[in-house]
Amino acid sequence: MNLRHMKIFVAVCQNSSITLAAKKMYISQPAISTAIKEMENYYGVKLFDRLSKKLYLTEVGKMVLSYALHITSLFDELETTIRNSDTIGALRIGSSITIGTHLMPNYIKQFSSKYPNIQTFVTINNSDIIENLVLDNKLDFALIEGVIHSKNLISKSFLNDELVVICSLNNPLLKKEVISVKDLETQKFLMREKNSGTRELADSVLLLHGFSAIPIWESISTEAIINGVSNGLGIAILPLRLVQNFIKKGTISKLNVVDINLKRKFYIIYHKNKFLTSSSIEFLKLCTE
Structure with a gap:
């Protein structure tokens, strides 16, 4: 069992096909099949179910893939580190939408001014998708607003945040002196998509x-949600950082709900087996400062 076996296994998994993996790696199909069979024989397990000429990872195969991705990644990082100084290279950074909108541009600007020769590639999406990209080693690390769902990730808080309840300027709840969660039950809700950090916190609270x-x-x-709220379609629970300018402009209003706690933290996440380069560590230091 060697690195070649791991690289072939990862290629087959990523392409869901021995034929496509063979083409991308410039290796014959029989050689690919032999490598997979050698792995299965070596570990005494079945890595793929072969149904209707298609490959499906078994549960054991999924576990092996988790390790194989990071074994091959570590080797690639070793080569990059040896061939380049620490001020040359690239960072693949993920971000949830709130952080990507308000914090990431400034982080990238500061980091790029200090390390102009390091390219930064940023992916912004909801927290759940970003978490999966980190698990699949398609991102080096990420900044998210939700809690993690995998034991294979390390999570460290770096900033406090808060959600608020917003409504249109004509919402009758604004006339009440005290607003409770019970009052919100009378309202229609406009919400972020499922599995976003914002939605998860709102639903759980x-x-x-x-x-x-x-x-x-x-x-x-x-x-889109803010525009819907401002037009009186309903209320929403969104990050204060994203709505405060609209509140100041008088487009929408904030509802002060007395019996609800919508405070949360932002988190830095990375795979537990991920080797963080010194430039990655510098970027994370920048976030915590």
Whole structure:
């Protein structure tokens, strides 16, 4: 068993095909098949189910892939580190939408001014998708607003944040002196998509009060939700950082709900087997400062 076996296994998994893996690696199909069979014989397990001429990873195969991705990644990083100084290379950074909108541009600007020869590639999406990209080693590390769902990830908080409840300027709740979660049950909800960090916190907090909101509108776009709220379609729970300018401009209003806690933290996440280069560590230091 050697690195070649691991690279072939990863290529087959990523392409879901021995034929495509053979073409991309410039290796014959029989050689690919032999390498996979050697791995299965070596470990005494079945890595793939072969059904209707298609390959499906077994549960053991999924576990092996998790390690294989990082074994091959470590080797690639070793070569990069040896061939380049620490001020040359690239960082693949992931970010949830709130962080990507308000914090990431400044982080990249500061980092690039200090390390002009390091390219930074940023992917912005909801926290759940970003987490999976880190697990698949398609990102070196990420900054997210939600809690992690995998034991293979390391998570460290680096910044406090808060969600707020927003409504249109004509919402009747604004006339009440005291607003409770019970009052929110009378409202229609516009919410971020499922599995986003914002949605997960909003759902969990409302559930603690015995209330499950069924949104009339779900969107990955915060701006779309804000526009819907400003037009009186309903209320929303969104990050204060994303809505504070709209509140200041008088486009929407904030509802001060007395019995609800929507504070949270932002997290740095990376795979537990990931080797962080010194430039990666410098970027993470920048975030914590």
